[in-house]
Amino acid sequence: MLVYTLVMLVPIFWSxxxxxxxxxxxIGFTFVGWDxxxxxxxxxxxxxxxxxxxKYAIVLTVGQVLVGYGLSLLYVFWLKKASGVIxxxxxxxxxxxxxxxxxLFQALFAIAxxxxxxxxxxxxxxxxxxDWFASGATAFWVIVIMDIWRxxxxxxVLLYAGLVxxxxxxFESARLDGASGWKLVxxxxxxxxxxxxxxxxxxxxxxxxxxxxxxxxxxNGGPGNTxxxxxxxxxxxxxxxxxxxxxxxxxxMLTILCLLVTLFIFRSSRxxxxxx
Amino acid sequence: MRWVRRIPGWVVVxxxxxxxxxxxxxxxxxxxxxxxxxxxxxxxxxxxxxxxxDNYVEAFTTGNLGIxxxxxxxxxxxxxxxxxxxxxxxxFALEVMVWKGRGTVLLLFLAGIMVPGQMILLPLFTIYFQxxxxxxxxxxxxxxxxxxxxxxxxxxxTFFRAVPREIFEAATLDGASIYRQFxxxxxxxxxxxxxxxxxxxxxxxxxDLLIALxxxxxxxxxxxxxxxxxxxxxxxxxxxxxxxxxxxxxVFGTLIIYLFLNQRVMKGMTAGAVKG
Numbered sequence: 001m002l003v004y005t006l007v008m009l010v011p012i013f014w015s016x017x018x019x020x021x022x023x024x025x026x027i028g029f030t031f032v033g034w035d036x037x038x039x040x041x042x043x044x045x046x047x048x049x050x051x052x053x054x055k056y057a058i059v060l061t062v063g064q065v066l067v068g069y070g071l072s073l074l075y076v077f078w079l080k081k082a083s084g085v086i087x088x089x090x091x092x093x094x095x096x097x098x099x100x101x102x103x104l105f106q107a108l109f110a111i112a113x114x115x116x117x118x119x120x121x122x123x124x125x126x127x128x129x130x131d132w133f134a135s136g137a138t139a140f141w142v143i144v145i146m147d148i149w150r151x152x153x154x155x156x157v158l159l160y161a162g163l164v165x166x167x168x169x170x171f172e173s174a175r176l177d178g179a180s181g182w183k184l185v186x187x188x189x190x191x192x193x194x195x196x197x198x199x200x201x202x203x204x205x206x207x208x209x210x211x212x213x214x215x216x217x218x219x220n221g222g223p224g225n226t227x228x229x230x231x232x233x234x235x236x237x238x239x240x241x242x243x244x245x246x247x248x249x250x251x252x253m254l255t256i257l258c259l260l261v262t263l264f265i266f267r268s269s270r271x272x273x274x275x276x
Numbered sequence: 277m278r279w280v281r282r283i284p285g286w287v288v289v290x291x292x293x294x295x296x297x298x299x300x301x302x303x304x305x306x307x308x309x310x311x312x313x314x315x316x317x318x319x320x321x322x323x324x325x326x327x328x329x330d331n332y333v334e335a336f337t338t339g340n341l342g343i344x345x346x347x348x349x350x351x352x353x354x355x356x357x358x359x360x361x362x363x364x365x366x367x368f369a370l371e372v373m374v375w376k377g378r379g380t381v382l383l384l385f386l387a388g389i390m391v392p393g394q395m396i397l398l399p400l401f402t403i404y405f406q407x408x409x410x411x412x413x414x415x416x417x418x419x420x421x422x423x424x425x426x427x428x429x430x431x432x433x434t435f436f437r438a439v440p441r442e443i444f445e446a447a448t449l450d451g452a453s454i455y456r457q458f459x460x461x462x463x464x465x466x467x468x469x470x471x472x473x474x475x476x477x478x479x480x481x482x483x484d485l486l487i488a489l490x491x492x493x494x495x496x497x498x499x500x501x502x503x504x505x506x507x508x509x510x511x512x513x514x515x516x517x518x519x520x521x522x523x524x525x526x527v528f529g530t531l532i533i534y535l536f537l538n539q540r541v542m543k544g545m546t547a548g549a550v551k552g
Contacts, residue, residue: 071292074285074288074289086289086292086293089293089296089297090292090296092296092531092534093296095479095483095530095533095534096483096527096530096531097482097483097500097501097504097526097527097530098483098485098501099485099501099502099504099505099526100504100523100526100527103504103519103523104299104300104303104523104527105299107303107306107520108299108302117298117302149295149296149299153296212485212486213483213484213485213486216485216489216505217485217505231486235397235486235490238397239490251397
């Protein structure tokens with residue numbers, strides 16, 4: 001308890017304190033008042049980073065949950081009892097270290113010194129090789145693909161657990177009423193698995209807003225700062241440029257963002273549930 | 277003609293398995309290739325000599341992989357032990373014992389899950405710097421413990437909730453003190469759950485990059501993840517073999533743990549997510 005308070009709670013307020021200072025522990029602090037907060041709104045890099053974070057969070061959340069949901073439907077309705085082995089295999093990337101996965105994907109999408117498998121595949125179909133890490137737009141998609149690859153098994157198992165809980169009688173009576181295939185999914189499965197769907201969305205957004213490892217290891221925010229999320233920008237400001245105060249302000253902004261998004265989803269999901 | 281209708285499903289499953297397994301297989305083949313093979317053979321070619329272990333030797337000698345692994349273990353094991361001891365005790369205290377301010381403490385732990393790690397990074401760095409702890413593995417151990425606690429406490433509290441209250445009431449009547457109850461009744465009853473939680477935390481700590489990167493300022497303190505990140509730099513861009521070998525060691529280490537305990541890992545990770 002004491003340790004937790006010391007290491008977790010005290011620093012949160014300490015960090016709040018930092019936002020009104022400038023400098024770092026080695027050269028000392030000077031009081032600057034609201035300057036750091038104001039700087040947040042005028043710094044174009046913060047805007048870029050914020051935009052990237054939001055774009056990434058939205059694309060990845062949609063991707064993760066959709067792929068995961070598709071997989072879980074596959075597990076439940078198509079593989080049925082035999083899905084154990086496949087579930088286990090697809091879940092495996094979840095426990096892999098991010099750095100290792102990032103290095104692997106760097107090599108997979110590489111163009112020099114050796115043409116990686118992905119570009120080989122493109123060549124095979126007649127397309128030209130793409131230098132994936134040369135522009136922010138393509139690098140962004142590599143990050144997204146990598147993170148979906150890494151997390152799809154996780155969301156599949158999470159949603160699978162929710163789907164298995166739906167009582168078998170529901171399907172039987174729906175089939176008797178003449179529903180089948182897509183209709184069954186649309187009217188029975190989706191409404192009944194809404195709660196677990198919402199919790200995975202919340203979890204996914206919370207995780208993706210804090211993205212750090214995969215971006216750092218895969219592109220290090222580059223080329224330029226086209227793939228720099230808020231977390232990485234904060235890290236660079238604090239430790240590369242030694243501006244602790246400003247770094248704290250960015251961290252504060254991120255925290256508030258996470259809380260707001262979670263609250264927002266929580267609110268809207270609750271309203272939907274009471275209506276439906 | 278039932279099997280004809282099932283063909284699309286099999287195609288999806290096959291594609292899925294290829295997408296998950298092939299990158300890993302490619303990684304393994306890469307670790308046995310010589311530099312010459314990397315540059316001249318097509319990327320999907322199998323290594324010419326499956327017993328070529330030079331890359332592994334190189335990774336351990338020039339790459340210091342051994343030291344990185346040792347550091348990872350030295351940081352993970354104590355942090356894991358502390359997290360579990362404090363987490364289980366706190367979970368027990370919050371769920372079984374009745375005291376004033378219980379709700380507030382629970383709320384504080386909940387807040388701990390939401391706040392991103394970046395928020396507490398800078399103050400912690402200052403504290404460690406001023407107390408002279410930088411330059412040891414202690415900052416890692418302390419920080420991992422603090423960050424792992426909220427989730428552990430929550431999961432443990434849920435498990436203790438499942439234990440009937442009557443058992444503890446009976447123990448009180450029999451004259452057992454609260455410590456006795458914890459050690460002789462509470463602890464054994466949730467032993468399985470503790471194991472699951474420990475496994476989940478192990479993967480979190482082992483795969484962490486942010487904290488390890490921030491608090492390791494000397495080469496001989498790096499954990500395996502930070503070490504890997506600098507691997508490409510150390511060997512220059514061209515030496516693919518040793519990098520592949522090092523990634524392999526990292527990936528297949530976790531793979532082995534996962535293969536033996538996959539059901540538990542899946543259950544634990546998703547349980548943590550729903551509550552978080």
